[in-house]
Amino acid sequence: EAGVVQSPRYKIIEKKQPVAFWCNPISGHNTLYWYLQNLGQGPELLIRYENEEAVDDSQLPKDRFSAERLKGVDSTLKIQPAELGDSAVYLCASSLDSEREADTQYFGPGTRLTVL
């Protein structure tokens, strides 16, 4: 069975340009997460979806970041406009159902963004 798929793996853009990241979760997983990971640090949650509903977006910088999960399957995270400080790895994860007592998250390989 395929794991979490993300694309692109790498992206280099100039500041003020828009960028989008795509994630396809494991089939049947209701919960989808976007994380941001800066160099040398652990991942930090940006947004969490239960099916198509964004249930926790408190850490998403809404002035420039947006996300969607149409039809409750794959998801897109967008940054517009990108800033130098947005250079990081963007990770997508999915889990079966976060209301379960123990719900393991499975991560994709991430997209490494470099803003010049």
Added chain:
Amino acid sequence: DAKTTQPPSMDCAEGRAANLPCNHSTISGNEYVYWYRQIHSQGPQYIIHGLKNNETNEMASLIITEDRKSSTLILPHATLRDTAVYYCIVSFRDNYGQNFVFGPGTRLSVLP
């Protein structure tokens, strides 16, 4: 904030057991301990999780103390490919379900 404390780095000789400690003194009764690892340029990989009993799978063993305030991840025969950052996470429940907070983890170097 992460609810766990881990040493920033550890070394282990190839072929020996790697024992990675984690303190989680404020863990609550229904919170699970999860371990993930992250090899350079990859996403975090799930290893194992447990509530209060010791757990073992094909990758590792998880030993949780009786008071649940600390745990140890054991890689029984470390190889060079086990060099990675290891994250110990205590899950918690918010209004929407289970959630994680990652700390900086332990960087394990397996030496030949």
